[in-house]
Amino acid sequence: MVEQDALRERLRRIMLEEDAWLGDALSAQDALKRPVHGPNLIAFTVKAEKLARLVKRLVREEGFRILSAVMEDERDRLGHVVLTVIVWQESSAYPIALAILLDGAHPTYPAITPHVPMMNWYEREHRDLFGVEPLGHPQPYALILHASAPDGVYPLSRDAVQESVLPRVPGDVTTDGFVQYEGGEVSVVPVGPIHAGIIEPGHFLFGTVGEPVVHLDVRLFYTHRGIEKMAEGLPLLDGLKIAERTCGVCTYSHGLAYSLALETLASVELPERAVVLRTILAELERMMNHIGDIGNMCAGFGYHRGVADGARLKERLLRLNERLFKHRYLRGVVRPGGLNDDLDAAGKADMEATLRAVEDDFAGLMERISKHEIAQDRLRTTGMLGAEIARDLCVVGPAARASGVPYDVRLVRPYLAYTRRDVAELLKNWHGQTVRSEGDAYARMMVRAAEVEQSLAIVRCLLKKLPDGTVHVPLPKLPAHTVGFTTIESPRGELAVWVRLDAQERLRRLKIRSATYHNWPAVPYAVAGNIIADFPLINKSFELCYACCDR
Template identity: 45%
Template sequence: MSAAEPWSQSGAPLTIREADAGELAGAVTAALAVGARYLTAAAADERAVGGGFRLDHVFRFPDRPGLDVLRVRLPADRPEYPSLTPVLPAVHWDEREAQDLFGITPLGHPDPRRLVLPDDWPAGLHPLRKDVPWNVHPPCAAEPGWAPRLAGGEGVVFMPVGPVHAGIIESGHFAFSLMGETILHLDVRLFQKHRGVEKILEGRPWADAGDAVERTCAACSASHQAAWCEAVEQLVDWELPARGVYLRTILLECERLYNHLNDIAAIPAGTGFAVAAMEGSVLKEQMLRLQGAAFGHRYLFGTIRPGGVVRDLPTDDIAELRRRLARLRVRLGRLAQRMLRHPGFVDRLQGAGVLSRRTALDLGAVGPSARASAVAQDLRVDRPYLAYRAFAPMVVTEQAGDVGARLRLRFREAEVSFELLDRLLHGLPPGPCRREAPGGAERAEGLGIGCNESPRGANVHYVQLRAGRIERYRIRTASFANWPLLMEAVPGNLIGDFPLINKSFELCYACCDR
């Protein structure tokens, strides 16, 4: 693209197709057969506007630039449909979530337990229905009473862990079934950090969503901001200035880089390889400081807003930024050698927490966790957006699907990000970094879907606007997609390796729970 060329987010329209509830499974099977990739599902309550419930499933077809929405309408008095999980296992948590939050029943779901709401929450109270106030506070029971699924048999020991963990770790509850030191089965109860992000956003003008959207998750904050902006920009046909496109891409790549540095430090920490963990955490801190100095916030809050980016990079800063990134790159290269040539360390990672390619595909794994199991998918390349249209990164894959593969993958991807950042900074076009909203934007209507490849994989924001206000907002993050993989990857491993395996997937609780 040329430097002066304006940039439109709206080049790839949504195609909405309606189906009956009974036809849904068939339509999804047909889509999957031609290589469609499932991105997100979103329920909505349309009873106040004369409808019932609406259930959308969003796919990307390999031969089309836009996204496809498969829409089913369900009656207000009997919101139920045959579960899609048997034909598309990746939706199993989406279906449980819609059952909790909207009271939409997926008939025949293999595991219809509560997912998001606590076990002491009153039956029949579905907080994302429009007739339930945003601040409803039903009384809590003293014992929430979760009954985990455990392995049975003589000598099997049940080990509960959490929701408060021993380190500085987010909150979530794990139930291990152990035979000796070997994990037979793991059940998890997440959503301890559920904050009602989507409900809070309803009714707000689209322009006022930023503070909540960016705090869905600090670790993927730029990705969340960019997905929200893309959805809005599509809806109002908002063209970005070329410099804004580049800077937004730079922010997204910086975010990937510091997250990968964090994970590279966390994996040796899980094996007691303290020297490598310390060096990794120094590199992460340097990246956070670089971000604080260049973009005004260590975690990039408040950097991306509809129309471009908030803060420009002064020309003098660009050269300094490139120098600092080059120094970090050299240091990371040395750390990679030190870690990957340490036989004891590498031995510990080999064969730990294996995720097979088949399971990754079946459960809809995304991001580094998918790519380390030989699934070559990356939205930066598969559905190019922002400056990735001109600077397609190399999609890195590993074959083994174990902790070692996920670590090596992050080293290699960090290298790609360094390269990409240098090229973007070098080629940063002149001009404004943000453009004013087009006329009528404050009354925007319709459905916009923003998605990008966060450090953890596909992050999809589904934004329905009515008269400029948010009617429905659903966020499906990479961690939401990938948490179920952990339950598949740990059985057969030693309990002592669990923290290591968990860190290698780098699942975020905050953006899963929302």
């Protein structure tokens, strides 16, 4: 509590200096004045016209980073639309929630993006889905609603109908936001959104002079599924099913983050066996993804043996998941309060034997890549992303660590068994290999390779001391209109989940910010200056997910 009180007082002082403090001016009947946020969040309500300047100061001068931004239509309850920006400062255990109350009829506020560019996607998404206008935004174009949608229809507003299909307004998909080239020197090369392979849709518009790319525009969100709208009003266990289906290959991470967000509100202590097994499963998912990602990168430079080896080793881990936990991608294993499945002695032996075999084969794969002249030539100095851009855009996961940004939620805000001294030491001991400075495709591959070995070490450490006991405890009744928020380190990086309950202990708002959402905007910076033929390799080196954005 001492740290929390000190941080709260520091933020209050900064807000007073910026004339952003609104807490004392709130009416007693305003629900936001009540302690409706979970115990791991420090919440403030600030003046809407001062939010941009406040966030700029916290990010640029005070060393904070942005974890997420959540828009909520609270007009039926408060008469306002509410924007909450969640920030965090290194060495602190507590994220800060900065909320502004916007006029219910005409919700506008001064845009944050001109001061903190990484807010670009958040503010454009809120404009599309809620009708909230960020005044002065440098790119006031649609992010999600590409086709002409009817005016005044906002899919995430409280009165929008879940099952409705938006009627299309006649007209072409706009090219707003794409760079327009003058003169004849630059060739424009469109790729997508429909691709030759069986992949999700994305539109890439290259501006090239000969082979080198001078600029890349990216347009995504062609298959937005409305997951967050679908979650409204669901019982909590049904909401878990929605969270797990946000991403196909990070299913477990999304279910875990959702469960942890609810557990922050419950004030219950989970069984130690459940805590340890949850951590083991998180590392198994990390290994499976990283090994598969390295195989996919091999496709980017035509190394078919590497593609096959990566797919074969990933399949071995998927089959292990199915044998032990009944689902290849670990769907349905985690739940609020613990786990649905336990690990018996035979399963533990199976896991240990499988991991030994995978470790040996994976070492051979990485040795072959290290000696492959074409692989080394194509990987090194390709798709370089500098540390400054990575920090400014709040890039997360292996992509950030490959550019010298040592941000890992397991270390900076530890959870589950990552709080244990032996596991924390393993994370720190591997720091020199899981954080690199080159920022190229090679560094992103090698960070993943090191993290595979790190995950193996963590799993073995935890299996040696697997405690006895149960793997689940029931959650008590959770308080109405309360917010639970958590972040975890998914295979692709930091994953943030915000959950607000209603009065019937159902979901009122679910906001999922996957790692990919912070990493996609960095790709054009990494592509510029490379030849167009290297784009598939660069793209694969970030291993981004379309579905995580199309939630």
